Structures are given as structure tokens and as C-alpha cells.
Amino acid sequence: MAPIAVLDTAALIAWPLEAMRGGIVLESQKVELGRVAPERLLVLEAADLKWHSPNDDSMGKAEEMAIGTGDMAGLSSIDLNLLALAMEHEATLFTDDYRLQNICEKGGIPWATVSTRGISSIWSWEIRCPGCGAEQEIPSQTPVKKGDFGVCNACGSPLRVKRKN
Ligand SMILES: [Zn+2]
Structure with missing residues (x-):
């Protein structure tokens, strides 16, 4: 089965x-x-x-x-x-x-997977400011809008989630 x-x-x-x-x-x-x-x-x-x-x-x-x-x-x-x-x-x-x-x-x-190949290794993530490079704490709540992580505390740029190497 x-x-x-x-x-x-x-x-x-x-x-x-x-x-x-x-x-x-x-x-x-x-x-x-x-x-x-x-x-x-x-x-x-x-x-x-x-x-x-x-x-x-x-x-x-x-x-x-x-x-x-x-x-x-x-x-x-x-x-x-x-x-x-x-x-x-x-x-x-x-x-x-x-x-x-x-x-x-x-x-x-x-x-x-549904249609693509899966990940080959396990990733970690970080949220980093693309403006000043400051790393921000990963929020514990699901963002209101998917992909919306707010703005940088230091410079106000919109934050991005990045794969950690
Ligand atoms: Zn910043």
C-alpha cells in the first residue's frame, strides 16, 4: 500500500x-x-x-x-x-x-518533492540587512505577508532572508 x-x-x-x-x-x-x-x-x-x-x-x-x-x-x-x-x-x-x-x-x-528535485543538504537561514549588513534576529512569528520580514533597526532597509553558508 x-x-x-x-x-x-x-x-x-x-x-x-x-x-x-x-x-x-x-x-x-x-x-x-x-x-x-x-x-x-x-x-x-x-x-x-x-x-x-x-x-x-x-x-x-x-x-x-x-x-x-x-x-x-x-x-x-x-x-x-x-x-x-x-x-x-x-x-x-x-x-x-x-x-x-x-x-x-x-x-x-x-x-x-512535487515536481522539482529536493535539497541536497540541510540549510540554515539568516535575516540580514542588504543596506548595512546587520544581522537581525529571526522572528518567531509567521510574517503577516509571506516574505515580509520588516525593516532594519539600524538603517530602515527592508530585510531579506538569506541562506547561511
Ligand atoms: Zn541596515
């Missing part, structure tokens, strides 16, 4: 119905899909997906892991919920999000 799969939105858009059958997905992905690929929602009704929301316990564990690896700041709320679902159901997380892959890799959660 195929392993239990948690599917990110890229898989929901790209995969044939047969590949998705029985997969676990998030209630909140319906909203995301309605925005980015509304025609897919109708198709997915035939895919026999299991729409779930993670419980508080697994959400807490997912947050802890994401903060621990320094990936929390780059994750959307859906990303974090998918991670929690994968843990809760002991499933394989199918995602092309490098941060999620990184957390899974470090946390021993099975993962696989």
Missing part, C-alpha cells in the same frame, strides 16, 4: 487525480485553491481527498520545530498547518517548499 500522503497546493494543482486519491489536505487549502486555481476545486471533488485540520497539539509541535530550524519566518500559515498534518497522521509530506523540506529533514518527517 502506498504511504499516507499530505499534499501541498502545488500537488493539488499539478497531479493527476489518480496520484492524489486518498491524500490528506487542509481545509484552508480550499480557500487558497479558490484563489489561484478555482477550476481545480471542481476536479478535486472526484479525487476522494481527506480534508482535515491539524489539532492544537501537532500545531504546537510544528511551530516548535520551525522555530528550532530558523524556518518559521519564511513559512505561511498553510505551510505550518501542512507540517502539523504530516506529523499528526505520520504521513509523507509532498512539497516543493525548501523550508518545509528542511524542517522535515531535520525533524525526521518523511517528505518528497
Whole structure:
């Protein structure tokens, strides 16, 4: 029997119905899909997906892991919920999000890519000011807008997240 799969939105858009059958997905992905690929929602009704929301316990564990690896700041709320679902159901997380892959890799959660090759090594992240070069603390909260990390305390430039070597 195929392993239990948690599917990110890229898989929901790209995969044939047969590949998705029985997969676990998030209630909140319906909203995301309605925005980015509304025609897919109708198709997915035939895919026999299991729409779930993670419980508080697994959400807490997912947050802890994401903060621990320094990936929390780059994750959307859906990303974090998918991670929690994968843990809760002991499933394989199918995602092309490098941060999620990184957390899974470090946390021993099975993962696989949707369409691209996976990471070959484990990354660390840092938030650095492109203006003055000051390193900033990685926020423990998910940013309101994905990729928005605020501005530098010292010079006011918008901050960027960078892969640490
Ligand atoms: Zn600066």
C-alpha cells in the first residue's frame, strides 16, 4: 500500500487525480485553491481527498520545530498547518517548499518533492540587512505577508532572508 500522503497546493494543482486519491489536505487549502486555481476545486471533488485540520497539539509541535530550524519566518500559515498534518497522521509530506523540506529533514518527517528535485543538504537561514549588513534576529512569528520580514533597526532597509553558508 502506498504511504499516507499530505499534499501541498502545488500537488493539488499539478497531479493527476489518480496520484492524489486518498491524500490528506487542509481545509484552508480550499480557500487558497479558490484563489489561484478555482477550476481545480471542481476536479478535486472526484479525487476522494481527506480534508482535515491539524489539532492544537501537532500545531504546537510544528511551530516548535520551525522555530528550532530558523524556518518559521519564511513559512505561511498553510505551510505550518501542512507540517502539523504530516506529523499528526505520520504521513509523507509532498512539497516543493525548501523550508518545509528542511524542517522535515531535520525533524525526521518523511517528505518528497512535487515536481522539482529536493535539497541536497540541510540549510540554515539568516535575516540580514542588504543596506548595512546587520544581522537581525529571526522572528518567531509567521510574517503577516509571506516574505515580509520588516525593516532594519539600524538603517530602515527592508530585510531579506538569506541562506547561511
Ligand atoms: Zn541596515
